[in-house]
Amino acid sequence: DVKVTQSSRYLVKRTGEKVFLECVQDMDHENMFWYRQDPGLGLRLIYFSYDVKMKEKGDIPEGYSVSREKKERFSLILESASTNQTSMYLCASSLRGGSGNTIYFGEGSWLTVV
Amino acid sequence: RKEVEQDPGPFNVPEGATVAFNCTYSNSASQSFFWYRQDCRKEPKLLMSVYSSGNEDGRFTAQLNRASQYISLLIRDSKLSDSATYLCVVPGVGLTGGGNKLTFGTGTQLKVEL
Numbered sequence: 001d002v003k004v005t006q007s008s009r010y011l012v013k014r015t016g017e018k019v020f021l022e023c024v025q026d027m028d029h030e031n032m033f034w035y036r037q038d039p040g041l042g043l044r045l046i047y048f049s050y051d052v053k054m055k056e057k058g059d060i061p062e063g064y065s066v067s068r069e070k071k072e073r074f075s076l077i078l079e080s081a082s083t084n085q086t087s088m089y090l091c092a093s094s095l096r097g098g099s100g101n102t103i104y105f106g107e108g109s110w111l112t113v114v
Numbered sequence: 115r116k117e118v119e120q121d122p123g124p125f126n127v128p129e130g131a132t133v134a135f136n137c138t139y140s141n142s143a144s145q146s147f148f149w150y151r152q153d154c155r156k157e158p159k160l161l162m163s164v165y166s167s168g169n170e171d172g173r174f175t176a177q178l179n180r181a182s183q184y185i186s187l188l189i190r191d192s193k194l195s196d197s198a199t200y201l202c203v204v205p206g207v208g209l210t211g212g213g214n215k216l217t218f219g220t221g222t223q224l225k226v227e228l
Contacts, residue, residue: 035218040122040220041220042201042218042219042220042221043158043201043218045215045216048215058215090157090158102148102160102163103160103216104160105157105158105159106157107156107157108155108156108157
């Protein structure tokens with residue numbers, strides 16, 4: 001069974017803290033994604049990685065960075081958390097290729113910045 | 115027109131009813147489409163893919179109208195367990211490395227009642 005695991009499900013952080021969200025997939029997928037989901041705005045792509053050490057900005061990369069040192073692991077970093085980054089963060093992965101490949105999501109990380 | 119647009123609902127229907135959701139998209143070059151289901155505070159999961167004119171899976175039928183640029187999801191004999199948010203997903207402009215950038219609608223909420 002496919003598995004995307006987000007290690008932190010619920011976090012509360014203070015404004016200005018550095019935050020790491022970790023994601024691991026066991027399907028040997030090339031592509032990995034970080035989305036955030038907010039009411040009324042749907043899922044928005046923050047960053048995408050198509051290979052180790054490769055990354056591409058999504059629609060809302062400001063305030064975030066990512067790291068992909070190993071194929072199975074994709075980390076999202078908030079260098080200095082702000083209250084407007086309170087959200088649900090979803091990691092996902094898929095095979096490389098055309099747009100027909102299914103994307104699999106982790107269970108989500110609920111981040112509250114106070 | 116927005117990239118992907120859905121009626122947010124909620125659609126409140128009695129058990130056993132037939133319900134249909136529409137989703138309009140702006141990218142006429144999109145070839146494949148998806149419906150994802152998302153339960154409250156859970157991650158989205160693939161429900162159906164649509165590659166040609168339509169796809170049927172049990173009580174669920176997805177149809178594609180390329181001329182009018184919309185896809186629909188029909189649920190027959192709805193069950194209490196069908197209560198969820200249904201996300202329309204449309205491939206957008208491709209990402210580097212063969213990635214598949216997907217644009218998610220904001221979702222249509224369905225509530226099936228006794």
